[in-house]
Amino acid sequence: MKKLDVQMYMDTVKTVEPYYKLKDDGSTIDTPLEVYEALEKFGHTSFRPGQEKAIMRILSGKSTLVTLSTGSGKSLCYQLPAYLYSKREPCISLIISPLVSLMDDQITGIAKFLKAGCLHSNQTKSQREKILEAISLGELSVLLVSPEAVVAGEKKSGFGSFLRKLPPIAFACIDEVHCVSQWSHNFRPSYLMICHVLRENLGVKTILGLTATATRATRDSIIEHLQIPDGHDGVIGDVPLPENLVLTVSRDGNRDQALLGLLTSERFSDCKSIIVYCTRREECERVSSFLRTALQSDRPLPTDPSTNKKRKRFNIQAEPYHAGLSASRRRSIQNAFMSGELKIVVATVAFGMGINKADIRAVIHFNMPSSFESYVQEVGRAGRDGLPAQCHVFLDPLGRDENELRRHIHANSIDRHVIRKLLQKVFLPCSCKGQCPKHEVAFSIEKSVRELDIPEENISTLLCYLELHDQKYIQLLSPAYTHCKIISYGGPLQIRKLAKDCPPLAMALALHKSSARDDPNVLEFPVVDVASAMGWESGICKHKLKNLEWTTVNNQPKRSPMNVQLSDLGFRLLAPGNLLNDQLDEALDTLHRRVGGQEQKALMQLRAIHKTLREVAKPTYRSCLEEVEGDRTIKTKVREYFDSEDPLSVCGEMEAKPFDEEVVVKDVRALVSMYRDNSFTGRSVARIFHGIQSPNYPAVIWGRCRFWRSHIDKDFHQIVKIATREIIKLR
Numbered sequence: 006m007k008k009l010d011v012q013m014y015m016d017t018v019k020t021v022e023p024y025y026k027l028k029d030d031g032s033t034i035d036t037p038l039e040v041y042e043a044l045e046k047f048g049h050t051s052f053r054p055g056q057e058k059a060i061m062r063i064l065s066g067k068s069t070l071v072t073l074s075t076g077s078g079k080s081l082c083y084q085l086p087a088y089l090y091s092k093r094e095p096c097i098s099l100i101i102s103p104l105v106s107l108m109d110d111q112i113t114g115i116a117k118f119l120k121a122g123c124l125h126s127n128q129t130k131s132q133r134e135k136i137l138e139a140i141s142l143g144e145l146s147v148l149l150v151s152p153e154a155v156v157a158g159e160k161k162s163g164f165g166s167f168l169r170k171l172p173p174i175a176f177a178c179i180d181e182v183h184c185v186s187q188w189s190h191n192f193r194p195s196y197l198m199i200c201h202v203l204r205e206n207l208g209v210k211t212i213l214g215l216t217a218t219a220t221r222a223t224r225d226s227i228i229e230h231l232q233i234p235d236g237h238d239g240v241i242g243d244v245p246l247p248e249n250l251v252l253t254v255s256r257d258g259n260r261d262q263a264l265l266g267l268l269t270s271e272r273f274s275d276c277k278s279i280i281v282y283c284t285r286r287e288e289c290e291r292v293s294s295f296l297r298t299a300l301q302s303d304r305p306l307p308t309d310p311s312t313n314k315k316r317k318r319f320n321i322q323a324e325p326y327h328a329g330l331s332a333s334r335r336r337s338i339q340n341a342f343m344s345g346e347l348k349i350v351v352a353t354v355a356f357g358m359g360i361n362k363a364d365i366r367a368v369i370h371f372n373m374p375s376s377f378e379s380y381v382q383e384v385g386r387a388g389r390d391g392l393p394a395q396c397h398v399f400l401d402p403l404g405r406d407e408n409e410l411r412r413h414i415h416a417n418s419i420d421r422h423v424i425r426k427l428l429q430k431v432f433l434p435c436s437c438k439g440q441c442p443k444h445e446v447a448f449s450i451e452k453s454v455r456e457l458d459i460p461e462e463n464i465s466t467l468l469c470y471l472e473l474h475d476q477k478y479i480q481l482l483s484p485a486y487t488h489c490k491i492i493s494y495g496g497p498l499q500i501r502k503l504a505k506d507c508p509p510l511a512m513a514l515a516l517h518k519s520s521a522r523d524d525p526n527v528l529e530f531p532v533v534d535v536a537s538a539m540g541w542e543s544g545i546c547k548h549k550l551k552n553l554e555w556t557t558v559n560n561q562p563k564r565s566p567m568n569v570q571l572s573d574l575g576f577r578l579l580a581p582g583n584l585l586n587d588q589l590d591e592a593l594d595t596l597h598r599r600v601g602g603q604e605q606k607a608l609m610q611l612r613a614i615h616k617t618l619r620e621v622a623k624p625t626y627r628s629c630l631e632e633v634e635g636d637r638t639i640k641t642k643v644r645e646y647f648d649s650e651d652p653l654s655v656c657g658e659m660e661a662k663p664f665d666e667e668v669v670v671k672d673v674r675a676l677v678s679m680y681r682d683n684s685f686t687g688r689s690v691a692r693i694f695h696g697i698q699s700p701n702y703p704a705v706i707w708g709r710c711r712f713w714r715s716h717i718d719k720d721f722h723q724i725v726k727i728a729t730r731e732i733i734k735l736r
């Protein structure tokens with residue numbers, strides 16, 4: 006929404022007063038009877054730890070962070086207040102959840118008396134319209150939406166427009182709220198903006214954050230984002246890792262055989278639903294077919310000691326699951342696993358986000374997890390029913406897993422000169438004197454991705470950082486088409502004739518005159534250039550231009566001989582054009598520091614978990630079959646990590662391991678001379694050597710090059726340095 010629209014919208018928004026008043030000292034009142042009655046309505050006789058406090062805080066209008074382990078009953082913390090608020094007055098509670106593919110399932114899980122609906126981009130138009138109608142009729146008490154839908158709320162039409170139709174919002178709940186701070190930098194840029202939009206654009210005062218994993222540092226940053234009035238006192242949490250999980254680690258030389266041994270051992274053989282996590286897609290495929298073959302062999306049937314009868318032959322089916330599979334294949338594998346038909350899923354971490362299967366009995370990390378945060382989240386998918394569940398990590402004795410995970414981290418780092426190029430697209434020079442009111446800027450997403458050689462998501466993130474910067478450098482607008490092509494079937498004269506009544510067309514013609522033009526019947530131009538030359542908003546220009554396709558004959562609308570095509574979706578924003586060089590440098594430094602900081606942090610998180618797992622790992626899986634006293638050590642260490650003021654201090658100094666430069670130098674030269682047409686940078690060479698794909702160097706093509714992944718064991722930044730130096734020498 007634009008500022009003015011926001012103001013108008015905010016003026017019409019009726020705010021919802023807290024359900025209960027706070028005591029004079031700012032604390033919540035004692036829990037009234039009606040809250041217990043509501044609890045009973047949800048089918049429970051008593052609160053689980055943390056629930057009562059969270060519910061009373063939300064009913065008293067105090068923003069709160071709930072960090073409870075998976076399966077501990079976090080949903081009630083928003084469902085019960087939503088129920089009471091909606092009983093008192095017409096209002097809605099907004100639940101922001103990143104799990105778009107599972108929203109429909111989440112709705113099914115909500116008690117029927119609490120009218121809930123969801124809005125997401127995977128719905129058909131008619132499904133969406135039905136929900137919108139229910140919203141406008143005030144029939145819904147709870148609405149689940151994706152973070153993107155909330156942030157896209159500035160659009161006048163389309164997906165984001167529903168925000169204007171909402172009844173007063175009682176409170177908002179952000180699920181997986183750690184995304185605000187932890188991996189949001191590349192996971193979902195929109196998470197960075199949510200709190201801002203909720204507060205500024207939707208007038209939400211109370212926000213509830215839910216997560217299963219948050220270190221102290223993450224909690225600190227969530228407290229800041231949610232503006233929790235009483236800081237850490239407003240955090241309700243338990244120690245991650247439920248007691249029913251049995252955790253072990255081993256560092257077997259032959260992991261395939263060890264995995265097989267583990268699965269057929271007494272500890273795991275009765276587990277009916279198992280997730281095996283691998284880092285790479287290829288590994289998922291390989292391990293699942295290995296398991297299928299190995300587990301379905303005609304081995305003699307084991308005897309069941311209780312009945313003394315031969316047990317049924319293993320009916321194990323293992324299937325891979327990763328982002329490289331088609332959506333329908335992924336869905337059918339997920340469904341088979343959920344229904345219990347499929348026993349083992351060998352998956353990348355893409356599997357499991359929001360999987361709500363209470364009886365997953367085991368989670369095995371065939372490759373080590375990338376941080377304690379991911380570890381806790383991934384093992385937390387097992388044993389949600391509270392019954393014992395088995396978890397095991399295989400640690401590569403040679404540390405190759407760590408290299409593999411490091412690749413993923415480096416994939417998101419960005420060169421300083423690339424950030425500078427992006428800033429040049431954002432801050433276009435203008436001639437404003439004094440404070441610039443900010444101009445509309447739009448640039449093609451596709452072209453920028455190619456030019457900067459970084460994915461769209463990373464560009465969005467950088468733009469979000471600029472918007473959230475203290476200086477509020479820019480204001481992001483929703484993406485829009487940037488290019489206009491007008492084809493006149495009535496010849497060039499027709500274009501000029503219509504230009505008389507269509508100022509944007511006249512301006513396009515004027516601007517276009519100076520450039521060479523091949524076909525006189527065709528006029529092509531960037532819409533924002535025309536808009537800014539006129540001082541109009543590009544949306545209005547596009548509307549006027551699109552209207553050229555219609556004419557009125559005898560008071561009837563009729564197609565004109567013009568065809569107006571809008572194309573090339575672009576990032577769109579408002580930015581000042583007269584920033585001083587110092588300010589530009591500052592913006593550049595901030596972004597570069599932030600990206601570098603994220604990379605450094607992820608590397609340290611990886612190192613922290615690797616170091617700890619190495620300390621607790623048994624030499625082989627066999628030592629983990631019966632005695633599980635190691636379990637205690639792991640749990641203590643994980644808890645220490647989450648409670649520590651400075652959890653990453655366990656890593657010590659990060660030093661790159663020295664390596665033989667000569668080999669790398671030789672390979673850089675060979676690569677550059679082999680592919681002369683490519684304008685390599687130090688980073689693009691390092692990415693190839695580490696097997697990291699980018700928009701201009703996709704794995705499907707470069708994966709065939711002999712240098713792909715050839716130096717994965719060497720420090721990425723050292724390779725960037727060496728390659729940059731060699732490329733300059735070769736020029």
Ligand SMILES: Nc1ncnc2c1ncn2[C@@H]1O[C@H](COP(=O)(O)OP(=O)(O)OP(=O)(O)O)[C@@H](O)[C@H]1O
Pocket residue numbers: 049050051052053056073074075076077078079080081217
């Ligand atoms: N007070 C309670 N008494 C008994 N059972 C409860 C209570 N609160 C919640 N539950 C039950 O606990 C189970 C898990 O709850 P829920 O799905 O809310 O967990 P969660 O913390 O949101 O998990 P996740 O992290 O996976 O989202 C549900 O079956 C729910 O009905």
